[in-house]
Amino acid sequence: MGKCLFITGTGTDIGKTYVTGLLVKCLHDAGYKAGYYKAALSGAERGAKGELLPGDALHVNETAQLGETIPHLVSYIYEEAVSPHLAALRSHQPIDFQKVRRDFEAARGRYDYLTMEGSGGIICPLRWDAEQHVVLDDLVKALGLGTLVVADAGLGTINAVVLTVEHLRAREIPVRGIVFNHSHPGDFMEEDNAKMVEEMSGVPVVAYVRDGDRSLRLDAAKLAALYD
Numbered sequence: 001m002g003k004c005l006f007i008t009g010t011g012t013d014i015g016k017t018y019v020t021g022l023l024v025k026c027l028h029d030a031g032y033k034a035g036y037y038k039a040a041l042s043g044a045e046r047g048a049k050g051e052l053l054p055g056d057a058l059h060v061n062e063t064a065q066l067g068e069t070i071p072h073l074v075s076y077i078y079e080e081a082v083s084p085h086l087a088a089l090r091s092h093q094p095i096d097f098q099k100v101r102r103d104f105e106a107a108r109g110r111y112d113y114l115t116m117e118g119s120g121g122i123i124c125p126l127r128w129d130a131e132q133h134v135v136l137d138d139l140v141k142a143l144g145l146g147t148l149v150v151a152d153a154g155l156g157t158i159n160a161v162v163l164t165v166e167h168l169r170a171r172e173i174p175v176r177g178i179v180f181n182h183s184h185p186g187d188f189m190e191e192d193n194a195k196m197v198e199e200m201s202g203v204p205v206v207a208y209v210r211d212g213d214r215s216l217r218l219d220a221a222k223l224a225a226l227y228d
């Protein structure tokens with residue numbers, strides 16, 4: 001059974017998918033058997049035959065050259081670009097968490113290093129109906145995963161990162177590291193942001209990703225050590 005790392009972020013559109021593509025590519029290129037899995041994706045576009053295209057999964061599949069099939073990458077794909085709980089309600093396709101666990105375990109069986117991407121930030125409702133109330137942190141906890149937090153390198157990130165880490169700690173979910181995205185080396189505020197989030201949260205910034213980066217500035221063995 002493979003090792004796993006859950007990628008969360010300080011919010012939606014922060015760059016989880018972009019960073020995940022580089023993480024999986026880093027491991028894959030170094031010879032690790034690396035895979036990707038996402039439980040629920042919303043905001044999918046339609047392909048030529050009307051099929052729903054899971055953009056995040058396809059991006060990582062392409063970037064890391066995984067050659068994986070869509071059903072192996074994502075369990076639930078919703079068209080509306082809203083929180084999964086709302087997309088699921090409106091399309092009458094609630095998430096079955098037994099299926100998610102089966103799909104996750106199957107993915108973990110296929111790969112030695114499985115990177116699972118979250119939806120939105122860590123407080124993202126996945127199912128909120130008459131039968132169940134499930135938030136993303138419930139799923140991460142149920143699967144027993146450690147996390148990596150993707151954050152913007154710039155203004156406002158101290159608040160967003162420290163709140164996210166404190167919430168994960170309150171739920172007793174391990175936090176292995178932080179990745180600063182949209183990074184500008186030499187920027188005095190961004191350098192202070194990194195120092196402040198490390199000191200205030202006690203979690204290291206393990207990588208800095210610049211706009212347009214095609215590879216990760218992190219040793220594959222050091223990255224692999226974050227998986228458990």
Ligand SMILES: Nc1ncnc2c1ncn2[C@@H]1O[C@H](COP(=O)(O)OP(=O)(O)OP(=O)(O)O)[C@@H](O)[C@H]1O
Nearest residue numbers: 012013014015016017018119120182210211212213
């Ligand atoms: N370092 C970067 N360089 C270039 N483009 C980036 C970078 N980081 C993010 N982007 C772009 O910003 C947009 C949002 O990023 P991304 O899709 O990775 O966010 P996300 O956190 O995965 O969002 P979601 O919550 O929808 O899963 C995308 O168009 C992505 O290509």
Ligand SMILES: [Mg+2]
Nearest residue numbers: 016017056117
């Ligand atoms: Mg994404």
